[in-house]
Amino acid sequence: MRGKLQRKVADPLDDDLLADFKVGVDNVIFSVDTEQNRLLVLLVMRHEDPYMGYWSLPGTLVRQGESLEDAAYRVLSEKIRVHNLYLEQLYTFGGPSRDPREAKDAYGVRYLSVSHFALVRFAEAELIADGVSGIAWYPLNRVPRLAFDHNEILNYGYQRLRNKLEYSPIAFDVLPETFTLGDLYQLYVTVLGEDFSDYSNFRARLLKLGFLEDTGVKTSRGAGRPASLYRFDAAAFEPCKDKPMVFI
Amino acid sequence: MRGKLQRKVADPLDDDLLADFKVGVDNVIFSVDTEQNRLLVLLVMRHEDPYMGYWSLPGTLVRQGESLEDAAYRVLSEKIRVHNLYLEQLYTFGGPSRDPREAKDAYGVRYLSVSHFALVRFAEAELIADGVSGIAWYPLNRVPRLAFDHNEILNYGYQRLRNKLEYSPIAFDVLPETFTLGDLYQLYVTVLGEDFSDYSNFRARLLKLGFLEDTGVKTSRGAGRPASLYRFDAAAFEPCKDKPMVFI
DNA sequence: GCAAAAGTGTTCCGACTACACCCATGC
DNA sequence: GCATGGGTGTAGTCGGAACACTTTTGC
Numbered sequence: 001m002r003g004k005l006q007r008k009v010a011d012p013l014d015d016d017l018l019a020d021f022k023v024g025v026d027n028v029i030f031s032v033d034t035e036q037n038r039l040l041v042l043l044v045m046r047h048e049d050p051y052m053g054y055w056s057l058p059g060t061l062v063r064q065g066e067s068l069e070d071a072a073y074r075v076l077s078e079k080i081r082v083h084n085l086y087l088e089q090l091y092t093f094g095g096p097s098r099d100p101r102e103a104k105d106a107y108g109v110r111y112l113s114v115s116h117f118a119l120v121r122f123a124e125a126e127l128i129a130d131g132v133s134g135i136a137w138y139p140l141n142r143v144p145r146l147a148f149d150h151n152e153i154l155n156y157g158y159q160r161l162r163n164k165l166e167y168s169p170i171a172f173d174v175l176p177e178t179f180t181l182g183d184l185y186q187l188y189v190t191v192l193g194e195d196f197s198d199y200s201n202f203r204a205r206l207l208k209l210g211f212l213e214d215t216g217v218k219t220s221r222g223a224g225r226p227a228s229l230y231r232f233d234a235a236a237f238e239p240c241k242d243k244p245m246v247f248i
Numbered sequence: 249m250r251g252k253l254q255r256k257v258a259d260p261l262d263d264d265l266l267a268d269f270k271v272g273v274d275n276v277i278f279s280v281d282t283e284q285n286r287l288l289v290l291l292v293m294r295h296e297d298p299y300m301g302y303w304s305l306p307g308t309l310v311r312q313g314e315s316l317e318d319a320a321y322r323v324l325s326e327k328i329r330v331h332n333l334y335l336e337q338l339y340t341f342g343g344p345s346r347d348p349r350e351a352k353d354a355y356g357v358r359y360l361s362v363s364h365f366a367l368v369r370f371a372e373a374e375l376i377a378d379g380v381s382g383i384a385w386y387p388l389n390r391v392p393r394l395a396f397d398h399n400e401i402l403n404y405g406y407q408r409l410r411n412k413l414e415y416s417p418i419a420f421d422v423l424p425e426t427f428t429l430g431d432l433y434q435l436y437v438t439v440l441g442e443d444f445s446d447y448s449n450f451r452a453r454l455l456k457l458g459f460l461e462d463t464g465v466k467t468s469r470g471a472g473r474p475a476s477l478y479r480f481d482a483a484a485f486e487p488c489k490d491k492p493m494v495f496i
Numbered sequence: 497g498c499a500a501a502a503g504t505g506t507t508c509c510g511a512c513t514a515c516a517c518c519c520a521t522g523c
Numbered sequence: 524g525c526a527t528g529g530g531t532g533t534a535g536t537c538g539g540a541a542c543a544c545t546t547t548t549g550c
Contacts, residue, residue, distance in 0.1 A: 019312045021269040023342065023360060064267045064358075068342040092340040092362050094271065094316040110310075112271060114340050182529075200530075201513065218520095224528030225520040430502075449540065451503075472501025473547035 019096075019110045025071040026059035026115045026150065028090065028157030029080075031122040031137060032174070034186045038139045040122065041154060042079060043146070045134030051147030055138070057154065059113070072116040079135060082125040086164075086173040090115040091156055093149055113148075117157045119164075121174045165191050166246060169211075172232035178215055180227035181206070211237040267358045269342075273319040274307035274363045274398065276338065276405030277328075279370040279385060280422070282434045286387045288370065289402060290327060291394070293382030299395030303386075305402065307361070320364040327383060329374040334412075334421040338363040339404055341397055361396075365405045367412075369422045413439050414494060417459075420480035426463055428475035429454070459485040 029042040043055040058079050062071045072087060094112040127135055138144075143154065164170050171187050181203050188196060206212055213233045218226040277290040291303040306327050310319045320335060342360040375383050386392075391402065412418050419435050429451050436444060454460055461481045466474040 017311050018270060018309045019314070021271045021310075021360070022266060023269045023271075023358075061266045062269075062342075062358075063265050065344050066267070067344060068340065068360075089340060092316065092337060094310075094362065096313050096315060110271075110312075112269070112316075114342065180529085197512095198514070200515090200532095203530075204532095205512080220521065222528090223522050223526070225530075227529055428502085445539095446541070448503075448505095448542085452505095453539080468548065470501090471499070471549045473503075475502055 021094075021110045021112050023062045023068075024059050024111060024113045025062060025068060025075060026057040026113045026153060027072055027075050027087075027118055028057055028115060028154055029076065029118045029120060030157070030161055031120050031125060032187050032190050033122050033137075034183060034190065037186070037190050039190050040137035041140055041143060041157075043136055043138050043143070044079065046147055047132060054147040055134075055144055056147035057115075057150045058135075062114075068114050069116075072114075072118075076118060076120075078128065080120065080125045080127055082120045084124060084174055085118055085120040086170045087116055087118040090117040090153070090160060093153060113153070115153045115157070117160050117164075119161065119170055119174050121176070123176075162192060169232065169237060175232075178217070178229035178231050180219060180229060181212075182227055184230075209240060211240060267344075269358045269360050271310045271316075272307050272359060272361045273310060273316060273323060274305040274361045274401060275320055275323050275335075275366055276305060276363060276402055277324065277366045277368060278405070278409055279368050279373060280435050280438050281370050281385075282431060282438065285434070285438050287438050288385040289388055289391060289405075290375075291384055291386050291391070292327065294395055295380065302395040303382075303392055304395035305363075305398045306383075310362075316362050317364075320362075320366075324366060324368075327376055328368065329376060330368045330372055332372060332422055333366055333368040334418045335364060335366040336412075338365040338401070338408060341401060361401070363401045363405070365408050365412075367409065367418055367422050369424075371424075410440060417480065417485060423480075426465065426477040426479050428467060428477060429460075430475055432478075457488060459488060 027042075031040045031042070032038070033040055042058060044058045046052055046054050046056050058075050060071060060075045060078075062068065066074070068089065069087075072089075076082070076085070076087070092112065092114045094110070096110060122137075127137075129135060140158065143151070145151065146154065165188065171184060175183060175187065182199075184206070185199055185202055188202070211233045212230045213236070215229045215231055217229045219229055220226040275290075279288045279290070280286070281288055290306060292306045294300055294302050294304050306323050308319060308323045308326075310316065314322070316337065317335075320337075324330070324333070324335070340360065340362045342358070344358060370385075375385075377383060388406065391399070393399065394402065413436065419432060423431060423435065430447075432454070433447055433450055436450070459481045460478045461484070463477045463479055465477045467477055468474040
């Protein structure tokens with residue numbers, strides 16, 4: 001049972017010293033409601049101990065044969081129906097005793113959380129209500145005390161969101177196929193804050209980068225001059241890849 | 249045995265579906281040999297299957313009661329004696345079948361690697377030879393095919409090193425208490441490449457930032473004008489924190 | 497003196513800031 | 524007309540790139 005193959009380190013070490021882990025995936029799922037200028041995060045209500053009655057990040061335990069990323073996508077698809085999204089791994093939280101269940105377990109099973117960060121298109125995202133479990137978009141500034149260390153994970157995810165938005169084209173993963181520069185600006189303002197940049201400078205900078213294609217089609221939304229619809233040109237963006245591109 | 253507390257997801261799910269994990273920590277440990285202008289990574293030779301005879305990143309399995317970070321520091325301290333270093337979590341690699349041992353195990357135990365990235369002071373680092381296991385600094389451009397997915401992890405770590413060096417003051421964690429601006433420049437050139445910046449511009453930029461304190465002491469190394477020894481002033485750096493500081 | 501390395505200064509140019517201003521629509 | 528939002532232009536400024544130049548040492 002405990003043959004040579006079971007040993008990894010050079011000096012023979014009893015397997016009993018090693019921790020056994022259940023690995024969970026917790027997702028920080030963001031969405032931007034451009035109508036109301038709000039940055040939202042998806043939370044679910046827990047109906048089991050520990051932390052029964054607390055809101056938490058949507059998560060799951062990783063199954064056999066399932067990759068971490070697959071698990072992250074599964075959590076997401078169990079909670080919302082959405083086509084356009086960006087998802088990446090965030091950080092792994094794995095200190096002992098971050099999960100109260102550890103103490104109760106004679107064999108010292110540890111619970112580790114590989115957190116992921118996602119940005120989804122709000123207009124398109126349809127929450128899946130399974131009858132019992134609560135699920136809701138929370139404005140970021142009204143998030144309550146969450147289960148486990150999920151507040152910490154959420155903060156970490158928020159930092160990542162801001163960085164990604166500044167240095168990567170993830171906004172286009174979450175905007176419609178065509179969009180106005182006003183839409184794009186709104187998205188940035190909602191996440192980064194009102195004073196991150198002047199609109200006309202933002203506009204000039206982005207157009208100069210050359211990967212936004214003007215479709216020529218105009219759209220009118222209520223009062224004001226109709227806006228051009230633009231399209232993100234992935235091919236034209238290629239050269240900008242790797243290069244730090246700053247929207248600040 | 250499988251009571252209510254054992255269940256996490258809303259719909260009852262058999263625990264047998266969940267994967268059991270052993271969690272490993274693999275470290276990408278970098279060091280800069282400024283004498284020879286080489287970027288080095290620490291590798292150890294494997295003496296067990298799988299991948300017996302291959303070089304690999306130094307790693308270990310996480311023990312009971314041990315945090316991920318603790319495990320990372322333990323690996324490091326088992327391989328080298330060093331006082332000054334920077335260490336942070338890198339990424340978690342956890343796809344199924346990334347470790348050949350998984351297939352042989354009837355219970356489908358998975359091996360997950362929480363990789364860490366470290367930068368240590370080369371002059372001070374003393375390798376710990378334990379008699380049997382090979383251990384060596386490899387120049388980054390001469391790294392062979394490594395065990396597992398360690399080449400991929402190494403690449404990921406190298407990207408992180410470059411980013412950190414550009415945006416964080418980690419260089420000062422790994423330089424002596426006092427150093428010349430030439431030393432600092434050498435470090436940057438070795439990691440980022442010859443053409444990352446002109447020396448005098450690099451110099452002017454850093455001095456203007458105001459967190460390098462001139463000790464007044466001069467040092468002469470062979471020919472050439474003696475250089476001032478500088479000290480990193482952590483207090484003066486505080487305001488620069490968070491702000492993106494670019495050395496490019 | 498000469499080479500080598502440290503340190504200073506200067507010019508050019510592109511990029512970002514902060515506005516002012518024109519354009520096209522709904523009402 | 525006028526409010527509203529889209530779109531363009533410009534003057535001032537800051538900072539980085541490139542490179543010339545000076546200073547201080549060893550030999």
